[in-house]
Amino acid sequence: MQRYKTKKIYVGNVAVGGDSPISIQSMTYSKTANIPTTIEQIEALMLAGCDIVRVAISDEEDALALRALRPAVNIPLVADIHFRHKLAILATPYVDCIRINPGNIGSKEKIKEVTHICQEYKIPIRIGVNSGSLESQFEQKYGQSSRGMVESALYHISLLEDLGFTEIKVSLKASDVERTLEAYRLLRPLTPYPFHLGVTEAGTLFDSTIKSAMALGGLLLEGIGDTIRVSITGELEKEVEVARAILKFSGRTKEGIYYISCPTCGRIEVDLVEALEKVKSRLTHIKAPLVLSIMGCAVNALGEAKSADLAIAFGHGDGLIIKKGEIVCKLKGDDLIERFILEVEQANQDYFKNKELGQ
Template sequence: MINRVPTKKIYVGDVAVGGDAPISVQSMTYSRTRDVKHTVEQINRLHFAGCDIVRCAVPDMEDALALKEIKEQISLPLVADIHFNHKLALVAAEVVDCIRINPGNIGSKEKVAEVVKACKERNLPIRIGVNSGSLEKQFDAKYGQTAEGMVASAEYNIKYLEDLGFEDIKVSLKASDVERTVAAYRMLRPKNNYPFHLGVTEAGTLFHATVKSSIGLGTLLLDGIGDTMRVSITGELEEEINVARAILKDSGAAKDGLNIISCPTCGRIEADLVSAVSEIEKRTKHITAPLNVSVMGCVVNAIGEAAHADVAIAYGKGKGLVMVKGEVVANLDEKDLVDKFVHEVEEMAKKEKDN
């Protein structure tokens, strides 16, 4: 496992963020929040996809007033995303689990103090959300849309809250490109112990967002930085969760589900490996045990990989082996290998759960 940078533990509803808590995955609804029916439907989709925390935009009072009805119908912790109008935060604070603001754009210190007081009364954390494209004028003028400007804004807003005696804070520093995002998080990390919410914002469609987020978030996770995260995708909500969970697993930041090792397509393959791996992915999607499994298409690498896998298929010509912990448990025709493999994986997953 990755050695994470120690951070303060806070709670967003019943989800712990920071400290020794698992790295949580967040997403955001795209409907108008006042549209309670569709907003709840989206939150439920995210819940079943494996989301831990959900955020809703609150641009006006009608949206703020809808939060109570939404909260009554969902089980995920709810974050209200608010800019400029502190009265929206005061209404939202009565029902949500976290407020996301930029204290610097809320207005006077008296208005921020009102928001802080409302959050203190309900033990709500505040997320300071810094985006490179919406820096306060003084930081944009001095630094431009740079990592230095993002960090200066974050430090200013953190101090804003600390001066009011508030420290249940998490921080995000998002840019639309990987380099600035990584640089900003790395620059701010040694300066405080607040939990960080990771994300590359406005990352684009599924393909581009997956690439950008994998590089940016994966790099930070390998540095031990990050306590919660969102993969921003222009597309289906569930894809944000799928990609985020894959980044966590493949970076080693979380042990959750199967790590499927399969060889690339090449001229040595002696089986329909593409179909086999696709079927295995579908039939094992429900398994959460952290197992390494191997599906290899020829004898060159198959046995070596299988020896180090929890469960493996080593294909030959028309036949193949199923191996468990390096030991052969079956020598079968190709058509029977996937069924036997899935059975062995499910049995091992049950044992892991019982232990």
């Protein structure tokens, strides 16, 4: 499905919305005022492929620390503000976006103050609606439902627009898949602003991966979403890794290897788990959008190889390397994997060479 066309805004040098690539976000878990640790976490996220980093601003110490943090990192920063709008005012000169939670930021007057300073520094505001912290007027009427989330978002969009502010992105996060999907689907036709997708408080690596794949992947397949964050209780880099996989498998990015491998069954002629791990560990640097098929026997291997750029079809003690449906060679054991690695690296080089030539 075609992606919904939304207003393009900029978070630092990263475009969000319009026809820009769908960006990946994450958030540090250190106290922001602990500058060495925060820098270390940001650099780890950048290395993992993160595009935008959010930092928690819990008090004045965190807000003032941004003055030193900003020049120390080379990635757009978002200040995450709850309850105390004055922290947004302190943070704005040193960040690229302000995230406010309508459910706890306070009165119209406080929002007006935040909006005016964001206008002054020409940075966008993310209206970050969470199902668990809706304003009382919406929770009383709708409960913690998707409709309540949408009404909260529309109300605050209207507040910003009345102040002449339209550099907006919106998130509607619940901790379950159903409400998350429904909220984004309800709001999408009602506003032109880009959406930040996420499932909040999604849990452990396993639970979050499943929830995020269902909710974020489902929305992306419907053309909804402009930037995403996978929320995991655990390692920061895993948030980025899972987000990249969701973008790849939903077809929204065309970068890196798409692996096809068969389930382990009684027909396989090789330790397929070991073979696949060997291949994957050697090809982490590949950026070309290549489809690789690693199959443990001939039953499905030849059929899958027809749609793959390169394939291995293992047999008893040996196997075939197949390139775009044509058999390249038959080799044994480690020789088979080594040759396969060389073929993939050559395909990667050819892809970028042809791209430079406009082919």
